[in-house]
Amino acid sequence: MMFYQLAFAFIAGVLLTTVIAWAQMRATERERARTESLFLSAARERQALRQGARRATAMLEGVLAAYPRPVIITDRERVILFANPAALALLGLPAEQVIGRSAAPVIQDYDTMRLLVRAARLGAPSESVFQRVTTGQTWRVSVTPLRLGDDESVTDLALTIEDLTELRRLETVRRDFVAHVSHELRTPLAAVKLLAETLVSALDRDPQAARGFATRISAEADHLAQMVAELLELSRIESGKITLQLEPTDMAALIEVVLERMRPLSEERGVALVAALPASPAALPDALCDGERIGEALVNLIHNGLKYTNPGGQVTVSADVIDDEGAARDQAESGTLPTRMLAIRVADTGVGISDEDLPRVFERFFKADRARTRQLAAQADPLAERQAPTQVGSQAQAAAGTGLGLAIARHLVELHGGRIWAESRLGHGSVFSFTLPLAPSSAQTRAELSDMPAAERR
Numbered sequence: 061m062m063f064y065q066l067a068f069a070f071i072a073g074v075l076l077t078t079v080i081a082w083a084q085m086r087a088t089e090r091e092r093a094r095t096e097s098l099f100l101s102a103a104r105e106r107q108a109l110r111q112g113a114r115r116a117t118a119m120l121e122g123v124l125a126a127y128p129r130p131v132i133i134t135d136r137e138r139v140i141l142f143a144n145p146a147a148l149a150l151l152g153l154p155a156e157q158v159i160g161r162s163a164a165p166v167i168q169d170y171d172t173m174r175l176l177v178r179a180a181r182l183g184a185p186s187e188s189v190f191q192r193v194t195t196g197q198t199w200r201v202s203v204t205p206l207r208l209g210d211d212e213s214v215t216d217l218a219l220t221i222e223d224l225t226e227l228r229r230l231e232t233v234r235r236d237f238v239a240h241v242s243h244e245l246r247t248p249l250a251a252v253k254l255l256a257e258t259l260v261s262a263l264d265r266d267p268q269a270a271r272g273f274a275t276r277i278s279a280e281a282d283h284l285a286q287m288v289a290e291l292l293e294l295s296r297i298e299s300g301k302i303t304l305q306l307e308p309t310d311m312a313a314l315i316e317v318v319l320e321r322m323r324p325l326s327e328e329r330g331v332a333l334v335a336a337l338p339a340s341p342a343a344l345p346d347a348l349c350d351g352e353r354i355g356e357a358l359v360n361l362i363h364n365g366l367k368y369t370n371p372g373g374q375v376t377v378s379a380d381v382i383d384d385e386g387a388a389r390d391q392a393e394s395g396t397l398p399t400r401m402l403a404i405r406v407a408d409t410g411v412g413i414s415d416e417d418l419p420r421v422f423e424r425f426f427k428a429d430r431a432r433t434r435q436l437a438a439q440a441d442p443l444a445e446r447q448a449p450t451q452v453g454s455q456a457q458a459a460a461g462t463g464l465g466l467a468i469a470r471h472l473v474e475l476h477g478g479r480i481w482a483e484s485r486l487g488h489g490s491v492f493s494f495t496l497p498l499a500p501s502s503a504q505t506r507a508e509l510s511d512m513p514a515a516e517r518r
């Protein structure tokens with residue numbers, strides 16, 4: 061009995077030990093599997109993190125590459141670590157000559173360097189707008205300190221540059237334009253007011269003089285109306301609101317029509333107005349243009365010719381085909397053939413334009429020195445000096461313009477893809493010329509053109 065009890069206890073002990081050992085083994089295995097899976101998931105997490113970081117870097121680089129403004133990143137010591145394509149373009153240097161170099165000799169700008177030093181020292185963003193001494197450009201530079209380490213200290217500096225030069229230029233143009241318009245409107249308005257006051261006081265005691273004042277008020281009002289009309293026309297052209305009706309145009313016929321229109325002014329001014337065109341109409345091919353708009357440009361040029369030429373002088377309008385030199389230069393660079401263009405010239409024997417004023421005549425509101433022009437007009441015509449003051453006044457008035465006619469003519473010609481320019485000798489006369497593209501000769505191309513939407517043709 062005792063034996064059986066002992067054997068049973070032994071077997072039970074063995075079984076218990078085995079069960080415990082088995083349980084322990086399972087627990088260790090589970091632990092190992094758990095550790096292994098923890099290890100695996102940590103590795104996966106690390107890989108995901110690495111992938112995420114790579115994607116973020118690629119995204120950031122992509123964004124900075126596409127960012128149109130220059131961005132430069134330097135370390136604390138101002139050694140350049142990164143420069144986006146816009147920054148390389150601004151510096152005019154390849155990446156090899158920028159990355160890894162100290163910012164000072166690369167950027168070559170005292171104000172920018174001062175901002176970098178300041179932002180690093182204060183640990184705060186810094187921004188400044190200044191004009192570069194070297195190039196005269198206006199830059200807005202911003203520096204942002206970056207803290208990429210474990211502590212709060214500045215590790216890097218992000219520099220962005222905005223080139224405000226064009227914006228500043230446009231602001232100045234706009235300010236000048238408003239100032240010019242106000243000035244140009246104020247002068248005739250003041251004249252109208254003064255004349256009206258004098259008219260009132262002259263009505264009873266001197267009706268003859270009163271009539272004169274009324275006529276001058278009417279002339280000033282005409283001048284104001286012309287200026288407002290020209291301003292509206294200029295703004296319509298400049299804002300691209302006009303659509304050209306391009307079609308093959310017989311330039312000789314167009315010139316004749318315009319000359320007829322200008323004939324009364326030519327007679328009033330005592331200035332001959334003639335056309336010098338090839339005898340055979342076939343010698344002058346059609347131009348591809350909007351006849352009405354080109355007629356308008358031609359009127360402005362002829363009007364000036366008559367206005368700035370003294371009685372007894374002459375204004376001659378001519379046209380021929382040329383190899384356009386300006387266009388030819390551009391084409392030589394691009395390797396294509398020079399362009400044959402129709403050139404139209406308006407030549408006068410008038411007062412001429414000084415070398416100093418000549419490059420500026422196509423600017424809006426530009427008017428050459430009126431006193432000198434009048435003096436020259438008087439010199440060119442000895443009769444003018446003997447004229448009564450009122451007559452000289454009316455001559456001066458005839459010469460008073462808005463300074464917009466040539467600006468309009470230039471826009472209209474350039475809209476057609478042509479060029480306009482002036483040559484002149486003070487006291488001898490001026491030649492204003494412009495070019496227009498020739499019309500394609502075949503009927504088929506004409507049909508294609510008329511099918512094309514106006515915007516495309518422009």
Ligand code: ADP
Pocket residue numbers: 360364365368408410411412413421426427428429460461462463464465466467490
């Ligand atoms: P305006 O209405 O004053 O004539 P334009 O824009 O037509 O304005 O011309 C600008 C300036 O160019 C004129 O004020 C004048 O000084 C000068 N100018 C233009 N055409 C001639 C010309 N044929 N002869 C002399 N000066 C001219």
